[in-house]
Amino acid sequence: MLFTICLTLFVHLSFSNSKTVFGQKAENFEIFLHKSRNRRETPISKKSLIEEIECLPDIKRLCGTLPPNSDDLFVLECVQSFKGNELGGISEGCQHTIWRHTMDLINDANLNNISQRSCGHDLENLKCKVTDRSGTLLACILDHRDNIHSSPCKAFIQRLEWVAFSDFRLIAHFLDACSSNIDKYMCGRLQPSESLTQGQTLACLQQHIDKLDDQCQKQIYHLSEIQADNIIMDRQLYLACINDHSKFCPEIAPGSGNVYKCLMQHKLDRMMSQQCQDQLLRRQKVIARDYRVSKGLARACKEDIKAFHCRRDVSDEKDIRLAQILLCLEGLLRNGTKVTKDCQMEMVEHRKILMEDYRLSPEIVSQCSEDITKFCNGLEVGGKTIHCLMEHTRPRKKRERVSFKCQRAVETLVKEADAGEDWRVDPVLREACKPVVDNSCKDVRGGDARVMSCLMEKLGTDHMTEACELALVQIQYFVARDYKLDPQLYRQCRDDAVRLCHAKKVWADDNASMDPERGPLVLPCLYRYAYHSQKNLKSDVRCTLNSNEYDQGLVHGLIEVNN
Incomplete structure (x- = not known):
């Protein structure tokens, strides 16, 4: 449970949203690390990150005075918890050093070595191959993470995810599948770079999810599913919503997928920050394209979806729209079939999501764009645009009515929700x-x-x-x-x-x-x-x-x- 304690402590401290939080509470780290000295996991580099002269000032500025035996994973967790503008002050030399230590950390041979203490038996069962690359073993572990059962290993993998999701280049399959899309939608530079991207490339590709190549789209959905277990893995959303989390969901631990649900329930609250709303919309768009990205719905309705063939004629590797699943499950209820209570509760929450924002409906976006500009321009989200379109389906004068294709799109949405x-x-x-x-x-x-x-x-x-x-x-x-x-x-x-x-x-x-x-x-x-x-x-x-x-x-x- 040591790593679980470490992660919980780290997340709790990072939520203070302050540059000096690690400095103010460095004594907590000293106490923790004193207890964990015998379990330190050493990277390939001869020096640990905290010993690198180029980074001493920046690490101290961001994290306070850390004990000299802090391992690289722990220091990287600290560095990656800060916002982009705070990381912008890190010198180029230190950024290069951080990048080098990060690559060393996830080098297949090194990762296999440092993970033995926490995950030795689990890794044997996963049958993941160790290559001469960086990130291949990590990608395999992430792909089979649901087959890991021991608590220490789960906690260790969760810490690795926190670092890995900071940069798309750390996940081998992702880079291989999405390189052309990254270039096409200007989501990041492909050439080697030591800058700290903080998950911006993944978030950018999620914004263009409906336009991506099949293989890249598959990887984005897969990584989005992994993010669903822990909001911290969605770096952009996590950082944008730190204050909103504290305001609306203080009772929910940050390392939980339930944070997504809580924040989405408050998305229309006028007190929620715009940057958090924007990040939630990005997340909801991916959910609308593939229901499995919502772990709450996928888990609660898993048996019902399977028993009643809601994925009929669709392979497990293919995405399936949220609306399609909702229509199937609603049809079961209408015809008198019993659906579990937990599943029904999740269905209601996701029907709300569809009605709250027309941008989550591809049909409305594509079929009603001209009508929205003509009749509903400038309206805020929260269902008001949808109701504006509804109002303009009824006038007797044709010039005051939406187009037939838009009316059909609204009819579809009303039924889906x-x-x-x-x-x-x-x-x-x-x-x-x-x-x-x-x-x-x-x-x-x-x-x-x-x-x-x-x-x-x-x-x-x-x-x-x-x-x-x-x-x-x-x-x-x-x-x-x-x-x-x-x-x-x-x-x-x-x-x-x-x-x-x-x-x-x-x-x-x-x-x-x-x-x-x-x-x-x-x-x-x-x-x-x-x-x-x-x-x-x-x-x-x-x-x-x-x-x-x-x-x-x-x-x-x-x-x-x-x-």
């Missing part, structure tokens, strides 16, 4: 309708559109507010266009819709056989049959129509359009 099922998923609806819910629907349990139904019943009454009504009607317009988005109506009317109105049997469409025009036809069809039937279907459809008629007759409008 299942916005009609839970009022809390949509940030605009949540903020606008919270006073109404607290006053008039406080005893109604969330989910299954129960609160949405309660809110619809309050339309036209003194309990409803103008802001809530507007947001609610914008969502209900899309629910009226696809009866499957109303879970209660879908549950009661599915069989009749399939039998009478040619509706599809499954809740989630297969993209290969999607029929974009069928959805808006189903509810008007049910409407017509409801007035000529004695079945329970009649009263249920009438109830739904009565709720929607307040908005200038949503269903009547659909009937007029389709006739």
